[in-house]
Amino acid sequence: IPLYSIRSTLESLNLIMVILFFQFLIQSKIKENKEFIRVNNELSDKLYQLGILQEKVEESARLKERNRLAHEIHDILGHSLTSISIAIEACLELSKKGNSELHTRLEKIKRVINQGLTDVRRSVRELKSDAIAKSSLLSALEGLINDASSLGDQSVGFIIIGNAIDLDDDEEQTVYRLVQESLTNSFKHSKSSRIDVTLNYTKKHLLVQIADDGVGCDIIRKHFGLEHIEERLALLGGSVVFSSSLGCGFQTTATIPLRKGVTLV
Numbered sequence: 001i002p003l004y005s006i007r008s009t010l011e012s013l014n015l016i017m018v019i020l021f022f023q024f025l026i027q028s029k030i031k032e033n034k035e036f037i038r039v040n041n042e043l044s045d046k047l048y049q050l051g052i053l054q055e056k057v058e059e060s061a062r063l064k065e066r067n068r069l070a071h072e073i074h075d076i077l078g079h080s081l082t083s084i085s086i087a088i089e090a091c092l093e094l095s096k097k098g099n100s101e102l103h104t105r106l107e108k109i110k111r112v113i114n115q116g117l118t119d120v121r122r123s124v125r126e127l128k129s130d131a132i133a134k135s136s137l138l139s140a141l142e143g144l145i146n147d148a149s150s151l152g153d154q155s156v157g158f159i160i161i162g163n164a165i166d167l168d169d170d171e172e173q174t175v176y177r178l179v180q181e182s183l184t185n186s187f188k189h190s191k192s193s194r195i196d197v198t199l200n201y202t203k204k205h206l207l208v209q210i211a212d213d214g215v216g217c218d219i220i221r222k223h224f225g226l227e228h229i230e231e232r233l234a235l236l237g238g239s240v241v242f243s244s245s246l247g248c249g250f251q252t253t254a255t256i257p258l259r260k261g262v263t264l265v
Contacts, residue, residue, distance in 0.1 A: 082184050083147070085113045090153070137172040138164060138199075141179055145197060148183050154212070155194050156183070162201035165258055174232045174256070175199075175208055178240075181225045182210035182252045190214025190250055206258055211251040216244045229254070 088110045095103040142158060149156045167175070179197055186195050192214030200207040220242050222230075229252075233240050238256040 081113050082188055085110060086187050088113065137167060137175060140172075140176055141197070141199075144176070144180060144183070148187070148195075154187065154192055157194065157196040159196060159198040160201075161198065164199075165201050165206065167206070168259060171206075171236060171256060171259070174236060174238075175206070175254075177232060178208055178229055178252070178254055179210060181229055185225065186210070186212045186214065186250065190216075192249060201258075204258055206256045208254040208256070209251060211249060213249045216246050216248045216250055218244075218246050220244055 088106050092103060092106050092110070095106060138160070145156045145158050148154075183195065183197075186192060190212045192212035195210065195212045198207075198209045198211075200209070220226075222242075226242060229240055233254055233256065236256055238254060240252065240254040242250070242252055244250040
């Protein structure tokens with residue numbers, strides 16, 4: 001075989017190897033580019049999904065805050081306006097024996113308050129405490145009950161069974177709002193002469209009962225306030241039962257699991 005033929009063959013082989021090498025590099029780059037595009041597309045999709053999830057989280061937070069404010073409006077303004085309305089009712093009864101101008105003015109105030117109550121309830125539906133911040137739960141409840149007793153004709157008793165337990169802030173707030181809403185409902189609907197608020201501390205639970213001796217009812221219709229009580233207790237892992245019958249008053253019984261179990265001294 002001539003020498004130039006061998007050399008030519010080797011050069012051809014080298015050229016083929018170089019071509020194959022570059023072809024391999026090109027194919028590798030193409031493959032890497034396709035993989036990059038695939039990963040980039042996946043990343044873009046994940047970012048899009050993350051954006052949607054973030055929007056949902058933000059919307060959920062807005063709705064949660066909106067509902068919290070709605071509940072606070074209902075609890076605070078609803079209770080206060082109802083208490084004032086009851087006090088004016090008592091004044092109206094007294095004024096029947098005396099000054100007619102006083103009676104007229106009280107009637108006007110009562111109409112304004114009733115309209116305010118209607119507006120508050122409407123706002124709450126469209127949206128759909130601080131009382132214990134500076135004192136203990138028991139002191140706050142005593143103040144609430146004393147105020148309630150002084151406004152209406154009903155006498156309100158406060159009974160504590162067992163050793164009082166130190167509660168977390170959300171637990172205290174729930175108990176306070178539970179008693180507040182129950183008293184408001186009793187004043188408005190029960191026509192009772194007595195209401196008893198009982199806190200029963202056991203080893204694992206706090207039992208809260210609000211019972212009146214009013215007219216009662218055969219069908220319990222859960223309005224916004226009662227639904228709010230159920231929601232608050234559910235967040236604590238607790239429960240509430242509303243019971244009544246005609247002529248036998250109305251009872252609200254709540255069970256709250258205790259977290260700390262530390263007896264107050």
